[in-house]
Amino acid sequence: MDVEKKVIVQDEEIEDDEEEDEVVEGSAAAEGGDAAAKKKNKKKNKKKKKKAATTAAGPGTKLPPFRGVTGFTDSYIQYGQTEPPTIPVAKLFAVGSFPKGEEQNHPGDFNTYRITSEELRAAERENEAFYDRVRYASEVHRQVRKFAQGLIKPGIRLIDLCEALENKNRELVEEAGFARGIGFPTGCSLNHVAAHYTPNAGDHTVYVVEDMECSHYAKAFDAPHVPLRLPRAKKLLSHIQRTFGTLPFCRRWLEREDGGSSFINPKGAKQEKYIMGLKNLVDNGIVTAYPPLCDIKGSYTSQYEHTLILRPTCKEVLSRGDDY
Template sequence: MSSAVAAEHPATGKEEPDVDENEIEDGEEDHNGAANGDAKKKKKKKKPKKKKLEQSDPPRIGLSKFYPDGIYPEGELQPYKDDNTWRITSEEKRYEERMINEDPEATYQNIRRAAQVHRLVRKHARKYIRPGMTMTEIVENIEDGTRALVEENGLESGVGFPTGVNLNNCAAHYTPNAGDTRVLQQGDVLKVDFGVHVKGRILDSAFTMTFDHTYDKLLEAVKAATDTGVREAGIDVRLGELAGAIQETMESYEVEVGGKVYPVKPIETLSGHSISPYEIHGGKSGKSVMLVKNDDQTKMEEGEYFAIETFGSTGRGRTIESGDCSHYARVYDAPHVPLRLTSAKSLLKTINKNFGTLPFCRRYLDRIGESKYLLALNHLVSQGVVQDYPPLYDQPGSMTAHFEHTILLRPTVKEVVSRGEDY
């Protein structure tokens, strides 16, 4: 993790005065025996010692206290390859970056602030998450930390999307609803996927945890595939070819469980994606980074943000929707349709005010005081105003893993903004 630049504040308590060796006190004599009463000198005082501000445990002190100048740590910088190596020394491209960072809406400091929050919250999460905890305890701890560190402020800054805590053959889009008592078990494979946003710039990053060594190779395969995707991504890279590189890395691994060997398969029904302001999947012009080679000739472009994420499985490598839905998002370009339920109209106003087009879950509606909203919510879904995202499962008995980074294709260099010491 990038080290924080600590802010400082004065310590309390009295300090002993500092007296210069050459000073002579009132009434004392110098070497010639002369009194120095007329040449009275003031004693010098030490400046009060200053104490570094330290983050609490669990982390709950707003990040701006540690970065009062608003300058947050850069992510990992990777040079572009092949025909784009010139960019790193181009004066024109450097000028473009300076102009971007002078624009309060476009500045890279927003995504970097979100990334530093993510690093601190996940560092703590990886220490405290243990078998025996409920899924609700896990997500609430992560979300409480996120809200505190990013200094949640309406749609200006806050949680980027519901915290996914996907177990075993569930690959994505599960977060507990109210009353869910599911408990993390010793043999579970847990995918933790959470987001942070600052002024709509969403940091999307995920990791996988296990509590024994059975599925170490599965995690290794998926982490390596994500790192391949990050390394091969860049300006003018074709998405279909990038998917092929990810697939090749993933499929070079296998996992032995109970004496049986399973190939690690990329989950072909899931993908990485571009990210636009307040649009986790890039909005109308969104791009997808599939995990299996395909003929997509679409290119990545300068200035774009991408979530490079890969999912691997010991099962079929395909998912189906199953179970109670928890994730939702207002459709960014939904047609204007008449809503016959008054409760649906009221709920839509609440969604627009509190989430805009950012994804939300039922727990978030509970948190802001909504109740008995399921009928209205389902009506918004049926009218195409809100999109539901049910949990996604591979076949029973299989295990899935997930790693993800957010990258920024700057004019001069590729920045892996979510990179930390952990992954």
């Protein structure tokens, strides 16, 4: 019986090993006939499948632009998410099964007891429901973060980027007012601006003006009771309390058709001619303005953050992903 030689160009060592195996199989086929031939074909097919698994691109593989590296597979594809993500994260996981973050031991030899302490492990089990909720939020954050990496490129307007990310966040978390939603406006770090900058409505530029126009606001938690004389200020304050509470917001959200939340304002609550009313609330200490945090003009700065939990037995970095 003729011995067929199989050639694999990718790895010469594997080629030599396969050739030796096939020579042995060929001699066995001469002695054993059809049984050995079937064994040979089965082994060859198995090797072909193994090779295909290492080279074939999966459904989540894509080439990232401007990276200079090979393709990568988005982490959320393994959970059944689409590309780009469109399925709400809560529908991808059962309650209590959201992915854990990176677990790290508490530093110091004096903390080693935390790993084996039955009392601390019991305390951790009692808080498992809370841990699952923050892991839910972290998974939404990771998927939106991956979505952003496919959008950010030279020439994009910051206002388009921010609105796309915030709408994707609302979609994946299934926005529901104070129960679920956006905790903070999208912050842009452009050149020397480190944080607390987001484009206002009508801002189509890609730079921050010299006078540091404010874009982030939040109702003061301990705001004083001040009689407001402007009707527009009273109306705006009522909208802020109903829609945002003490959570930060931006002027761009006030000008949305839903006023910042389609769940709370399903019939629409777009704010118009509110600038003087907002200034009056800031001047009276009811609303706090957060101007952009800037470095020296002409420099380049960036900001990286992680969210973590100090659990009784370890530290868990919730927002850790395969990108950073």
